[in-house]
Amino acid sequence: MLNMQPYQDPTYFVLLAIGLLPIMVGLLYGRRFRVYETIISFLFLLLTFGGVKWQQGVALIGYIIFELLLIYGYLAYRKRKNASWIFNLTVILSILPLVIVKIAPVMNNGRESIIGFLGISYLTFKAVGMIMEIRDGIIKEVGLSEVVHFLLFFPTISSGPIDRYRRFLGDYKKVPARDKYLALLDKAMWYIFLGFVYKFLLAYLFGVVMLPKISALALAHGGWSWWVIAYMYTYSMDLFFDFAGYSLFAVGISYIMGIQTPMNFNKPFIAKNIKDFWNRWHMTLSFWFRDYIYMRLVFFMMKKKLLKSRIAIANVGYLTLFLIMGFWHGVTWYYIVYGLYHAVAINLCDMWLRFKKRHKEKIPHNKFTEALAIFITFNVVCFSFLIFSGFLNTLFFA
Incomplete structure (x- = not known):
C-alpha cells in the first residue's frame, strides 16, 4: 500500500486536487457532502498511516477511542460534587500517552514507543483543550461524529495548526455563502502557492543546499567560529520556511474544505520584542499554552495566594510555561535549555x-529604535534556534 507524509510528495498534491474537487463544487453550490468528506478523510488518513506505517495507524485508532472515552466520561461526571479530582485525573490520563511517547526514547535506548504516531502532540492539545472547555462550561455537549471529524481533520493532523472545537464546529456545521467561499478559495490558492515557495524553494535552498555545507565547515573548524553563526541563521531560515510552508498548505486545504483553520505564522521576524515574537510564531501552539497552562497557573497562584507579587507570579508562570514547552519538544538538554532561555528572555522583556x-x-x-528592537529580537530568536537545533551538542559533546 502507498504511504505518504502530508505535503511532502507531488503525488500527494495531485491526489488532493482530485479528492477535493467534489467538495469544492458542492460548497460552491451551497452543499456540504459530509459522507464524501468522511470517505476522503479516511482515504488520506490511510495514505498517511497505512502501508509500512500500519502500526501508527493502529496506535491512532486506539488513541482516538481512549480520548473519546475520557471526553465523554468527563462530560457525564463533571457536574458531580467535588468533581475537581475527576477533572485532574481526566487531564492527566489525556496527556499520559503523549508523555509516554516523549520519554520512551530516553528510557528505551532511543527506540520509539509503540503507541506513538505522527501528530500525537496536536491531537492531545485538541483533546485536552476540549476537556478544559467542558469543565469551564463552554462546551456543553459533544456529538460523536463532530468530535471525530475535529480530532481527525486530515489537513492539520500531523503538525497543526491547532484549532479549537467550537470554532471548528461553527465552520463544519454550516456552508459558507458563495461569495464568502470564493474569497476563501482565493486565499487558499495564494496560501498554497506561497507554501510551495516557502517549502520547496526557500526551505530547500536553506535546508538541503546550504545547511549541510555550512554544518560541515563549522564542524571542521571546531568550537566557536563564524561558521557556527552562519549555521545559526541558515538553520533559522530553514526551520521557518519549512514549518511555515507546511502550515500554509494545511490552512489552504482547510479553506478549500470550508474550514477556516487559524493561521500559524504572522511575520515573526519583524517582532519588536520576544513577547511580540510569540504572538507571531507558531501562534496556535503559543496561544494554546497561554490559555490552557499559563493563564490557569497564574489564576491558581493568585487564588491560593502562593506569591504576593503579581510580577513574581508572572515570572513563575513564564518559567513553568516554557519549561513544559521545552520538555514537550523532547527530553534532551538542548530542548530544556531552549525553554529556559525563552523564559529568561520573556521575563527580561517584561x-x-x-x-x-x-x-x-x-x-x-522612532524608526531607528524600532529597527534596532527588531534586529535584537531577531538575533535573540535565532540564537535560541541554534540551541534548539542540537548542533551545539554535536559540536561540543559528540
Missing part, C-alpha cells in the same frame, strides 16, 4: 517594558 513605561518620556521611540 522588566524592560515596565521600565520603558515608567520612563517613556526619556526613552526615544
Whole structure:
C-alpha cells in the first residue's frame, strides 16, 4: 500500500486536487457532502498511516477511542460534587500517552514507543483543550461524529495548526455563502502557492543546499567560529520556511474544505520584542499554552495566594510555561535549555517594558529604535534556534 507524509510528495498534491474537487463544487453550490468528506478523510488518513506505517495507524485508532472515552466520561461526571479530582485525573490520563511517547526514547535506548504516531502532540492539545472547555462550561455537549471529524481533520493532523472545537464546529456545521467561499478559495490558492515557495524553494535552498555545507565547515573548524553563526541563521531560515510552508498548505486545504483553520505564522521576524515574537510564531501552539497552562497557573497562584507579587507570579508562570514547552519538544538538554532561555528572555522583556513605561518620556521611540528592537529580537530568536537545533551538542559533546 502507498504511504505518504502530508505535503511532502507531488503525488500527494495531485491526489488532493482530485479528492477535493467534489467538495469544492458542492460548497460552491451551497452543499456540504459530509459522507464524501468522511470517505476522503479516511482515504488520506490511510495514505498517511497505512502501508509500512500500519502500526501508527493502529496506535491512532486506539488513541482516538481512549480520548473519546475520557471526553465523554468527563462530560457525564463533571457536574458531580467535588468533581475537581475527576477533572485532574481526566487531564492527566489525556496527556499520559503523549508523555509516554516523549520519554520512551530516553528510557528505551532511543527506540520509539509503540503507541506513538505522527501528530500525537496536536491531537492531545485538541483533546485536552476540549476537556478544559467542558469543565469551564463552554462546551456543553459533544456529538460523536463532530468530535471525530475535529480530532481527525486530515489537513492539520500531523503538525497543526491547532484549532479549537467550537470554532471548528461553527465552520463544519454550516456552508459558507458563495461569495464568502470564493474569497476563501482565493486565499487558499495564494496560501498554497506561497507554501510551495516557502517549502520547496526557500526551505530547500536553506535546508538541503546550504545547511549541510555550512554544518560541515563549522564542524571542521571546531568550537566557536563564524561558521557556527552562519549555521545559526541558515538553520533559522530553514526551520521557518519549512514549518511555515507546511502550515500554509494545511490552512489552504482547510479553506478549500470550508474550514477556516487559524493561521500559524504572522511575520515573526519583524517582532519588536520576544513577547511580540510569540504572538507571531507558531501562534496556535503559543496561544494554546497561554490559555490552557499559563493563564490557569497564574489564576491558581493568585487564588491560593502562593506569591504576593503579581510580577513574581508572572515570572513563575513564564518559567513553568516554557519549561513544559521545552520538555514537550523532547527530553534532551538542548530542548530544556531552549525553554529556559525563552523564559529568561520573556521575563527580561517584561522588566524592560515596565521600565520603558515608567520612563517613556526619556526613552526615544522612532524608526531607528524600532529597527534596532527588531534586529535584537531577531538575533535573540535565532540564537535560541541554534540551541534548539542540537548542533551545539554535536559540536561540543559528540
